[in-house]
Ligand SMILES: O=P(O)(O)OC[C@H]1O[C@H](OP(=O)(O)OP(=O)(O)O)[C@H](O)[C@@H]1O
């Protein structure tokens with residue numbers, strides 16, 4: 100059973116009204132969900148930040164991981180609002196220190212992400228924040244990195260789930276009981 104969205108219908112409508120569909124981007128056949136109108140609306144962005152921060156605290160997170168690049172924009176202010184440390188998961192080759200890496204496939208390609216393992220402690224419980232859950236490849240790879248770094252998973256929180264791509268099913272095993280919080284199911 101799908102859990103109820105952790106936001107009111109009013110906030111859902113407000114967020115949805117600020118997400119723009121861009122057909123055939125970045126490839127023919129993909130409808131790109133553009134969040135830049137939402138980011139440009141301080142009331143909507145502020146309400147989203149408050150909601151994500153509250154989810155971090157509700158699920159007992161001690162750190163927040165954001166996924167490059169759009170995940171950074173949502174996760175960093177939520178971490179500050181929640182009073183938690185922020186840890187970036189970056190595309191391969193960007194982080195300067197010793198990294199752990201994980202390759203994965205996503206809706207329109209493949210990539211590799213990395214983390215500075217030293218930024219996580221064994222006692223940490225990490226909330227992963229991103230804008231979109233599509234095939235689930237990116238989120239799944241991030242959970243693998245967090246566990247390989249020796250930390251625990253508090254959950255995954257995304258602004259929107261593209262449910263027709265079945266990312267939830269793909270992620271289920273990696274979550275191993277941790278919550279998946281979705282604000283908008285599309
Ligand atoms: O569930 P998946 O199929 O893995 O897709 C979701 C991921 O795709 C997008 O990131 P992208 O790699 O396009 O990076 P960007 O944020 O730098 O644009 C999005 O921000 C998610 O991280």
Ligand SMILES: Nc1ncnc2[nH]cnc12
Nearest residue numbers: 129130131132206231233
């Ligand atoms: N359709 C989509 N729109 C925006 N980001 C995405 N990441 C993966 N698929 C996406």
